Amino acid sequence: MTYxxxxxxxxxxxxxxxxxxxxxxxxxxIFFFPTTSPLRPQCIWFSHEHVVSYERLDSKHTTITFRNRQxxxxxxxxxxFENQLHRTSFLKTKLIQRIEETKRKSFYLFTDANGVKASEVISKYIPR
Structure with a gap:
């Protein structure tokens, strides 16, 4: 898939x-978020998973701490920065919910009422 x-x-x-x-x-x-418009050369992309903490330096600067302690x-x-982090969390939550919902639907689609997988049900033809 493209950007x-x-x-x-x-x-x-x-x-x-x-x-x-x-x-x-x-x-x-693996989710990433930009610090500014991706069209701007000063844009930095961060991995949501690797941000451990952040703190305000002054009104226009933030210090980010990563999992590797850098x-x-x-x-x-x-x-x-906090807004971008929260947006990414929201995206992550929504995508995981959709993945889980798809798994649930697939489970019920391929399982009969007794919990037996439909592909495992064998019916024999008995001629009369």
Whole structure:
């Protein structure tokens, strides 16, 4: 799937079009979000899974701490960074819910009322 396709998926699921987070691989929990418009050269993409904490440095700067304990200071307000992190969490939740719902539907589609998988049911033809 392309970047544009992933942006469209985000729009359909959570109705976000600007600075949209994207799902790279939902089953492996790989979600990224931009700090500003992806069209701007100063845009930085962060992996949702690797952000451990963040804190306000001043009104226009935030310090991010990653799982590997490294930190980075970025020229983005703390509230903007937090908003992007929350949008990504929302996308992640919605995608996981959809995956689980699809699994549930598939389970019931391929299982009969007694819990036996339909593909395992063998009926024998008995001529009369």
């Amino acid at each position: 544009e396709g992933r942006k469209q998926g985000t729009k359909q699921l959570i109705n976000i079009t600007h600075k949209a987070p994207i799902a790279i691989d939902p089953t492996s929990s 930190t980075i200071d970025i020229a983005v307000s703390c509230s903007s």
